[in-house]
Amino acid sequence: MLQPISCNGYNIYFNENGYKKIREYLDEKNHSKVFILTDENTHQYCLSRFMSNMPEDFTAEVIEIEAGEIHKNIETCSQVWQVLSDMGADRKSVMINLGGGVVTDLGGFVASTFMRGIDFVNVPTSLLAMVDASVGGKTGVDLGPLKNQVGVINVPDILIVDTDMLQTLPPEQMRSGLAEMLKHGLIYDKNYWAEFLDLASLNLDDLDTLVRDSIVIKNNIVMQDPREAGLRKTLNFGHTLGHAIESYFLQNPEKPALLHGEAIAIGMILETYLSVELEQFPQEKLDQVTSVILSYFRKTEIKEEDIEPIISYLKYDKKNSHGNINFVLLNDIGTPVIDVRADNEKILRSFAYYKGQEV
Template sequence: MKPIISASYSIYFNDDAYQNLNDYISKNEISKVYILTDNNSHKFCLPKFKTKIPNSVTIQTITIKDGEINKNINTCVHVWKKLTELEADRKSLIINIGGGMVTDLGGFVASTFKRGIKFINIPTTLLSMVDASVGSKTGVDLDNLKNLVGLFSNPEMVLIDSTFLETLPERELKSGVAEVIKYGLTFDADLLATIKQDKWKEVAALNNIIYQSIEIKNKVVLEDFKETGLRKVLNFGHTVGHAIESYYLDHKDLDRLLHGEAIAIGMIVEAYISKQQCGFPEAELDALKQYVLKTYGKTTISKEHIPAILELMKHDKKNIKGTVRYILLKNIGEFVIDAESSNEMVVEGLAYYER
């Protein structure tokens, strides 16, 4: 697969990825190489990665606890201290190997340590391949508020090795599919049709789906790097979805929701609002709901939890002057940016999801 060229870095695929990584390390003045993993990627992905780089390259590994609950400033402090203990300097390189939690946090750590050192992202989940590792967003959660602290910072490169997906449980793979559904709804009807045919379950098709998704995101990012306009579209489903994800993250008595599972609910709710306010076709709304329920099952959201979820939505980064803003759809590939709605409409959307 041809590399995808972004603003100041490239995204490389499969075997070409490692060749470009090794060329980069050999041609640049890198003092030390540090690998950041979480428990899962340390066990399932790091051994393979080590076989792809020359024995002459000395690496030191820093491992953090897995899970969104650990994507916080305390984990950053731990990694900053480890880098200091291991005598990292401004010529050091951090390679982030893991899902979106690792690439988001690792990019933030690298960009702030000694006012910035170089980093490379190697996403190992479908979610991080098609979304989190591309687009130069780095950051961590503040309490239960998603990605509230962070900055835009470009990696040196992104390496996509789809064989890492073989290590994922099906539930984790499905979580990434939600972001691809988002790309289909907002930009590419053919991609959406491919997903609805469950082609993501086929290895060859999945490689193409990953490539198409990254192409879409990269094109949007190149046009609107700092998310002042068009890039906001990539948040479709996330206004409601992030609030649901945050609520479940903060309440240990509730079954854990993965990012994609929460976003899938958010897309149904926001598609419902789109139907009511923008004329989004009812047939498309019903088809979306049917596919999401078939793929993810249904999460029962108690009416008692809804006020707290609505309150969390007030902290969404797209909000303007205290007003919650949404991405709404007129049709597949036709969207409205910074749309307003009411809490009552969100409650209606959640009721539509539940029935």
């Protein structure tokens, strides 16, 4: 049995033990009403599994939102707030967010602000949500194409990771979560990174352990720096350029849809290249990082005319201060460096490096 993880203000429980704990929690709290927030995919593929693990007399109102990052906005929040109000939610209600990172981010924000805050529980159903969005209490929504510009830091009462939910995911969604797991190895633990050098040899039990280990890494970082004053910034490795690429592709319908993890995978290659230029990261390790990432993620075409508008998105990155764009780079695998500045010329060279990779 995977052991629970104690976080700042809540616990993460796994699989069957998780359902046991959520049943105990709901019994003890005796909420006035229970709401379950899903998107159309998790409603179809995950809700019945969740309900089958609840008591026979368990009842809940299900609120469904449209799936996808494009719907992670204040308009969707307004709709959910209105539904809660129309259905008689009060301050003693609870919202169970059953879904990927969009559902848990948006649902946590909606619950934290409805009537100045009601209880919420997260049940992440995607690999990305389990290893990334599940830890740290970041909730919020996008502002137009700008990622996570509006939100609050607030933790759920309890969080359940049911790894069987991963069987409902298409391969590209599994890869999207894998990007964050690779990141955790690169910024924190070279031994964890080494586990991914031959993923083909791993079985489902190994995946369970890797998921838990990834959550532990993120939680260790967050526990030491809950308000992102220093160390927690390292979790943004690959995200400065990755978020800019994600935002740019989101705004351009003629571009292929990029999942979060796919954009972060590109960002990690670009920022590892910058690490060679600015932090003496070893060239042979850049080659290894690039090779590993491109063995899991298809190479995305980024044209010359795309690069300048992508760079223009960097000014919205939340790590910036006093007008400076700050990167998280690597001195070595497991040894990150925060608040590094890179000029546009070096950023352009990083794109040229990515473009030149053979697949």
